[in-house]
Every structure is written in C-alpha cells, then in structure tokens.
Amino acid sequence: MSDVLDDLRRHPDLEAPNLYAVDATDRLVLDEAAPALADAADGTVVVIGDRYGALTLGAIARHGVTGLRTHQDRLTGELALRENAERLGLGGFTSHALTPDLVAGARLVLLQLPRSLDALDEIAALVAEHADPAVVVVAGGRVKHMTTAMNDVLARHLAVVEARLARQKSRVLVASSPRPAVERPARRWPERDEHPDLGITVCAHGGAFAGAGVDIGTRALLAHLDALEVGEGTAVDLGCGTGVLAVALARLRPGLAVTATDESAAAVASARATVEANGVGDRVHVTRAVGTDGIPDASVDLVLLNPPFHVGATVHPGVARALFADAARVLRPGGELWAVWNSHLRYRPTLEQVVGPTRQLGRDPKFTVTASTRR
Structure with a gap:
C-alpha cells in the first residue's frame, strides 16, 4: 500500500534533488505517536512546525484523525500542506496562528522541534496554559540539532520530559503533565x-x-x-x-x-x-x-x-x-x-x-x- 509520505512535495518552496519534503524525524514522530493517534478523539490533535505536511497528512491518512489543528511558521509550509492535501484528496485539518485557540483542549501535540529555544519556550508555554491537562507532546528533531537545553525548556512548562531512543539520526522527546500556573515562568512573549x-x-x-x-x-x-x-x-x-x-x-x-x-x-x-x-x-x-x-x-x-x-x-x-x-x-x-x-x-x-x-x-x-x- 502506498504511504502518503512518499507522495509529498515541497512546492511552492524550492525544490531540488538534495531538498526533501519528508525526513526521518517526520516518520519517527508519527511512529512514536501512533498508539495515541489511533485512539484520538475528534478535535484533540494539534500539529506544530510541520514543514510540508508530513505530520498533518500522515496523521490523517494513516490513522483517520479528524478535526486536526495545525500551525506552521513559514507560509511556504502552509501552502505546500494545502497543495499536497488537495492533490492527494485529503482534508480534516485547519490552519491557525500560534494563539490559544490552536491548542485549546488538545490532548496530543505533534511537534517538529524548532532550532530556537525561545521558539520552543513560547510553544511549550502555550501548550501548558491552554491544552487539556492530560496533553502529551511528542516532539522530534535531528540529533545533531538537539541539545539537553531543549529538555530543560520543556520541563519549565511540563513536569515530565522523556527522551526516547534515537533512530536514523533523529530523536523524540515526550513531554506531559503541564505544571500548575504558580510553577510556570511568567509570560514573556512578545x-x-x-x-x-x-x-x-x-x-x-x-x-x-x-x-x-x-x-x-x-x-x-x-x-x-x-x-x-x-x-x-x-x-x-x-x-x-x-x-x-x-x-x-x-x-x-x-x-x-x-x-x-x-x-x-x-x-x-x-x-x-x-x-x-x-x-x-x-x-x-x-x-x-x-x-x-x-x-x-x-x-x-x-x-x-x-x-x-x-x-x-x-x-x-x-x-x-x-x-x-x-x-x-x-x-x-x-x-x-x-x-x-x-x-x-x-x-x-x-x-x-x-x-x-x-x-x-x-x-x-x-x-x-x-x-x-x-x-
């Protein structure tokens, strides 16, 4: 059976033989989150940092997720997601700004880890304040771009942070248990x-x-x-x-x-x-x-x-x-x-x-x- 990830394109972003629409991190995040995705209720899954639609469309095509909310910082990523979804006949997602409505009531968040610790801090703060208390964040990145400081940033806002085994030079951090407001840092953004x-x-x-x-x-x-x-x-x-x-x-x-x-x-x-x-x-x-x-x-x-x-x-x-x-x-x-x-x-x-x-x-x-x- 054809996998939706094999059919994704980067367009309208730059396309070249050495530039890819999907990488090992996308696949690892989807695999680590598979049990939770299979049981996800409508409207409880959020994707943040999806580059060209692999996480969003992978969750929908592989697990039948509905009511998915997504945020992508780059507009080319948003446009690529829309183009890929239309070409593959997939729907069931809406795009949002990085605001409370993105994560309100979310129980599962799939995250491509940003390079910037400040960007990660803003995302983690938003999740801790507005997601469901039972939320689980499955955050993936390339090992060469990950540092233990990322664990520390997540831990400021979510009490439990676990590093999973690496695969194909990618690794996933799983974070849960949002801290009470009195334990979280004061709001700092912008x-x-x-x-x-x-x-x-x-x-x-x-x-x-x-x-x-x-x-x-x-x-x-x-x-x-x-x-x-x-x-x-x-x-x-x-x-x-x-x-x-x-x-x-x-x-x-x-x-x-x-x-x-x-x-x-x-x-x-x-x-x-x-x-x-x-x-x-x-x-x-x-x-x-x-x-x-x-x-x-x-x-x-x-x-x-x-x-x-x-x-x-x-x-x-x-x-x-x-x-x-x-x-x-x-x-x-x-x-x-x-x-x-x-x-x-x-x-x-x-x-x-x-x-x-x-x-x-x-x-x-x-x-x-x-x-x-x-x-």
Missing part, C-alpha cells in the same frame, strides 16, 4: 527591548530571528539609510523580520508608505508589535506573504532587503536569486533595491543580472551593502 542608540523599541515573539535585539546585518544597512534620495512614494521591507528597517525607514522618510512583508508568522506578529510600539502604524503595513506576492509589478520606489539566504541550515543560491527577482518585479524603472549580504557570498554579479546596475555602499569582512537600480 518580548520588548529598547535600543536607545537607534531610538527604536523592538518587539519579538520566540520564533523571530535575532529576538528583540538588532542583528549586525540590519545595523550595517541602517548605517547607510541617511544617504537615501527617495523621500516619498512606496517602499517594501522584504523579509522584514521584527520590522526594524521598516520602522527606521518610516521615521527617516515620513513621505514613504512602507509595506513590511515576511513569510514567517512569528516575524509578522513581531513586526506588527514593533510598528505599533514605535508609533508608525499609520505609515507601515505589515503583511505575511511569500516574497512580494500581492504587490503589483513596477509599483514600488524602494526595496530594503536583509533576509537569511538559507534553506534550513544550508546557504542556497536559489534563495537569494528568488528574492532579488521578487524585488526586481515590483520595482519601477529607476527604483532601487538596497540589500545587505554576507561579503563572502559575492552577490553583486547576480544583482547586476537580475535587478540592474549595482553600486557598493559599504563593505567589511562580514557584510556588504549595495544599491541596485532597476533597469
């Missing part, structure tokens, strides 16, 4: 940090890159914004993260209408909080989208870009090229893409080819800042 040197307050949920700090790539690009000639029109902060660049741009050029866009749900929630905390909600619109989806062609005067150029833990040239092409599509002729990137990646020839003439604004051994003019 975090909020003042940066007097920049005059910006940054808000961040657990899964947001750099947290409530300001990463050095963003600082490198911020150092050159005073040289911007554009003073009015429209701008996009592409891959906005916590929204620092969007806020700085809105303050520096009040005549610009800024769209901040990111595919990460944690980033978008963080950016919205950052925008409100800095009083620029009237000039910055934050939206969750893949790249520049939803923005008309040749409609933008300026794009700022400081995203990670990675697929998982791997730098992949297709990511950068796709982002540059997204920027080029929405820029008006004469509009500019201001980008910061790791100097060793040498993206200038790609920028010249995809966007247009590119000048260097700054460079050090770590980062290069460039401005590319749309032909």
Whole structure:
C-alpha cells in the first residue's frame, strides 16, 4: 500500500534533488505517536512546525484523525500542506496562528522541534496554559540539532520530559503533565527591548530571528539609510523580520508608505508589535506573504532587503536569486533595491543580472551593502 509520505512535495518552496519534503524525524514522530493517534478523539490533535505536511497528512491518512489543528511558521509550509492535501484528496485539518485557540483542549501535540529555544519556550508555554491537562507532546528533531537545553525548556512548562531512543539520526522527546500556573515562568512573549542608540523599541515573539535585539546585518544597512534620495512614494521591507528597517525607514522618510512583508508568522506578529510600539502604524503595513506576492509589478520606489539566504541550515543560491527577482518585479524603472549580504557570498554579479546596475555602499569582512537600480 502506498504511504502518503512518499507522495509529498515541497512546492511552492524550492525544490531540488538534495531538498526533501519528508525526513526521518517526520516518520519517527508519527511512529512514536501512533498508539495515541489511533485512539484520538475528534478535535484533540494539534500539529506544530510541520514543514510540508508530513505530520498533518500522515496523521490523517494513516490513522483517520479528524478535526486536526495545525500551525506552521513559514507560509511556504502552509501552502505546500494545502497543495499536497488537495492533490492527494485529503482534508480534516485547519490552519491557525500560534494563539490559544490552536491548542485549546488538545490532548496530543505533534511537534517538529524548532532550532530556537525561545521558539520552543513560547510553544511549550502555550501548550501548558491552554491544552487539556492530560496533553502529551511528542516532539522530534535531528540529533545533531538537539541539545539537553531543549529538555530543560520543556520541563519549565511540563513536569515530565522523556527522551526516547534515537533512530536514523533523529530523536523524540515526550513531554506531559503541564505544571500548575504558580510553577510556570511568567509570560514573556512578545518580548520588548529598547535600543536607545537607534531610538527604536523592538518587539519579538520566540520564533523571530535575532529576538528583540538588532542583528549586525540590519545595523550595517541602517548605517547607510541617511544617504537615501527617495523621500516619498512606496517602499517594501522584504523579509522584514521584527520590522526594524521598516520602522527606521518610516521615521527617516515620513513621505514613504512602507509595506513590511515576511513569510514567517512569528516575524509578522513581531513586526506588527514593533510598528505599533514605535508609533508608525499609520505609515507601515505589515503583511505575511511569500516574497512580494500581492504587490503589483513596477509599483514600488524602494526595496530594503536583509533576509537569511538559507534553506534550513544550508546557504542556497536559489534563495537569494528568488528574492532579488521578487524585488526586481515590483520595482519601477529607476527604483532601487538596497540589500545587505554576507561579503563572502559575492552577490553583486547576480544583482547586476537580475535587478540592474549595482553600486557598493559599504563593505567589511562580514557584510556588504549595495544599491541596485532597476533597469
């Protein structure tokens, strides 16, 4: 009999021979949770961190789970899940934000462990506070990315944490028994940090890159914004993260209408909080989208870009090229893409080819800042 996991695709995410829609962790989590899935009542199963639908569709196809709720941080993951489900004729799930309604009354949570301990802390806190007291969390990851600190984070919120035997370089942690409210840490998400040197307050949920700090790539690009000639029109902060660049741009050029866009749900929630905390909600619109989806062609005067150029833990040239092409599509002729990137990646020839003439604004051994003019 064909296994649904064998038929999953990554699309619309990048697809390549060395990039997979399913890995050994997906299979291990489903196997460890199989007895609980077989007995699960309608509406009691939650999946968090499913990458392309393996956990969600595996639970549905293999065990007939119904009323499943799922949360995926990356929008490409959500879209891949929907496409896989439609192609395979599967349903019975709904997508949710990382909010109480996701886990309310849940008795079984399947979790792909996030790399970030802060992201794990936010998830564990939500489960402990809002899931059924009998909830069991089956959390899996690749052994090389797991640390005992993950056990400690889970144990802050759930009293029982057990590590199961590894298989095919993956391992599962099983956590249960939510701690009483008086034993759990105080709520901390989103975090909020003042940066007097920049005059910006940054808000961040657990899964947001750099947290409530300001990463050095963003600082490198911020150092050159005073040289911007554009003073009015429209701008996009592409891959906005916590929204620092969007806020700085809105303050520096009040005549610009800024769209901040990111595919990460944690980033978008963080950016919205950052925008409100800095009083620029009237000039910055934050939206969750893949790249520049939803923005008309040749409609933008300026794009700022400081995203990670990675697929998982791997730098992949297709990511950068796709982002540059997204920027080029929405820029008006004469509009500019201001980008910061790791100097060793040498993206200038790609920028010249995809966007247009590119000048260097700054460079050090770590980062290069460039401005590319749309032909």
